[in-house]
Amino acid sequence: MADTSPSEAGNAPLDQMGLDNFAPYLMNRIMGRYNAALSAEMAALGLTTPQMRSLAVLSVTDGILIRELAVYAVVQQSTLSRALDALVRDGLVRRETDATDSRATRVYLT
Template identity: 45%
Template sequence: MTSERARFQRGVLVRTDGEAEAAIPSMGEIGLQQFAPYLLNRISARWNANMAEALRAHDMTTTKMRILAVLSISSGLTVNELSVFAVTEQSTMSRTLDGMEEQGFIRRQPRPDDMRVREVHITEAGRSAFARVWPMVYEMFVRMFEGIDDDEYQAFAKTLHKVLANIRRHDI
């Protein structure tokens, strides 16, 4: 990535090339409705609030649902890997995993080739718990993208992957 900033068609991102700061648009010129980080935060906050409310009826938290979702696809992750994929702080992850282990949703075991590393695995009870909430999660996902066709969704996801690559701190 170069130090130069790319230019969007609407001038939201401008090339500075070391020129005076006056060359960059102000927040007022961009506007909140065109400032992607603001929009991403609003969407994420609303999604998380709606999800937390819907999951309460299933005696589940958003963090537990994320952990079960990740493990349903890729069981045997370390706590660090799971923290990244489930977008959860490691301290919160450890406490949540303690409770999930007591509920029988997950089990932690040493990695066969390195006994110092513990892997987290989903259990059948965990798979069943996730299967109960997945239809509701999927319905919320579909509603969120109402009026957006498949090509738009694919372009949106591709753009998000590029943005994630630009700000990523982890390889995963």
């Protein structure tokens, strides 16, 4: 079996490829700009990024379990809990104990 260099195998080292051709870097830059623009708009509405992401997920999947909401909203569960406290206080969402598992909580838009 012949020894193939990374560039011959299509896996050029980053120093040869450059950041402008490195997909994870480019995706991170795109999302950073998107989040910054969205964050400014949401701040004007009094919402944080975790709150906005939660509302966006709930607009598609209402009544989701908190642990699932954390995954879809890409938010740590402890951060999500504080965000949900504020959304409940503002009357935007409500929490309900899951009917089949009293240890689990579902979140609904109001």
